[in-house]
Amino acid sequence: MDKDIKQNKVLWKFPWGYPEGFFIAFILLIVGFGIEYFSGGKGIATLSWNVNAIIGILFINVLITVNYYFRESNIVKFLSGIPASISAISVFTFVVLLMGLTPQFDDQVGEFARKLGLSHITSSWQYLLIQTYFLITLGFVTLKKAIPFEWKNFGFILNHAGVWITIVTASLGTGDLKRLHLKLDETQAVWHAFDGENNSYKLPFAMKLLDFNIEEYNPKIALVDNYLGSIVVDDRVSAFTIEKGITQKLLDFEISIEEYLPLSATLGQEFRIFTEKGAAPSSFIKVKNIVSNDTISGWISCGNFAIKRRSLKISDKYSLYMLSPVAKKYSSEIALYYHEFSETDTTNISDTILIEVNKPFKFGGWKMYQQSYDEYLGRWSETSVIEIVRDPWLPLVYFGIFLMIAGAIYIFWTGQKISLKEDKNES
């Protein structure tokens, strides 16, 4: 049987435990929901520089000061104890659970849910209040074990301080986070970028697309059912990658790739090599029906915006189609213009930079990512969408994350070292 009987059954008589902890957490939650609802579900405004920094510093100072002067008080003892921690963690988890079960888009939920902030939880009052309770308990617990410092608490401090720093700096930093996109083309340099709501921001630099490059995998050839109009999905292979000279069997057909032209265009019934804009891949295939011994051959092409798709009917039931090739990697060659010394300086520097998927480019506090391109034109895209991100709080977040990594390695190495002590009240 569980020996969870506490000495104090009278609520609010010190020392406080789980009932008081959960009570506080739920009150904060209800108050949060209330404020959110009666303010019309607008959520909290994000704070940016320098209000967020001031709040961060104030928060740390308050925690350290209160911990220093009031460490022995009942309230601080409670907030530094496990019942407070568990109640904070549990209710915080509950709020995140609501986020996991509700689409986080205001236009996808009903009016009531939106006004309660359920569709924008991370900018809601209930989230703010419960996260603050969580950070207070976490902060006090960390300070309790950090001051005075003992090496045996080193792992504990790494983990708890790491989580605290990561959450605080990531939350405060959202106000200064800017994620903008620029749509570049080859005709003009662009000095403005846009955010998610199409607000425009003038940048200290300009970009112009010089060239968009895409490397594609060879296209695949697939067996299509003429009546269903869809690719045959079979336990056996029903599509394979085209390569000149190979022969592959699909169902009862032996398909030989006699010719493969990555860039081509039609010339009468045939395809010829063509490397200008609008070229599409094509392949000359020979198909032998193993059952009937009939052979059929012809050109196929996935086509594109300029060239019509061409397939090969190999029987009443089946045709062979070439699927559009899939991107292997893509990148943009960009001319970057900026003033060397100040915005009014007329010295204009121009650099050529390359931005590739997964290989962002750093400049002037911004990190630039290759986001997308005109998929209709595909490899002939003349536009490129670049996302630029400015995240000044990132080094602090990384510091917190680094502590967490070190803490995780520490836990891995030491494991759990609790000896089964009797029911000691640690609050």
Next chain:
Amino acid sequence: MVWINFPVYATITIVLWAISIIFYTLSAKIKILHVFANIFVLLGIAVFITFVTILWMKLERPPFRTLGETRLWYALFLPVIGIVTYIRWKYKWFISYSLGMAILFLILNIAHPENYDKALMPALQSPWFVPHVVVYIFAYALLAASSLVALKGLYLLYFKEFQTSLLKLADNLVYIGFAFLTLGLIFGALWAKEAWGHYWTWDPKETWAFLTWMGYMIYMHYRYHRPANINGPLWTLTLAFVILLIAWFGVNYLPSAQSSVHVYSS
């Protein structure tokens, strides 16, 4: 094709690791066998590193771009982490599990050579992809094991007689599993920053991964505070595992999650 000698290297490695699994299992009776098992694991890793190095040089680029290449790294990292964990914690089932999974990936690569060049979306071609996934494979294995312990505990509690050592075993599995879970969460965030511009966007998969993390965190704090309780922790562990399963598979089916970057439509 540069993978031409792969079947040779892979077969040698598979044989070495398969023998290791057998030796680990038998080492309960014949103790010296586990030393040989360790040696064979390390030999297999050495053979494999040789292959990866030669491949890297022949390709003239880091092998992170295709599906076949990522399976190579799984086959390498799984035993490495497995042997480190074994040397530290001596869980034989864990190293056998790691080697078994690694052998599986090697066999997959031998059996499907046409998949060597198979497309990996550009966003997945990152050095963070493999560590993120591998670490989660380990985390899930350890936490699944801890939930098996919890189920066994509940059974003993209600129908037979409970053994307190079971909870200590669960604790250890959870602590180690939680370490890997934390790393998995972090690696995912670091990868997201490189590929998508931000480290955390509360994507449904991220949200549920965070919930899983919190669930086990609650368990660890509860156990620390009330070490004598039995019923509570056992149920907490079971519930935490349900959340883990939702994070792992359920996300694909939740209506709130259809816009997630982790939901791959074919």
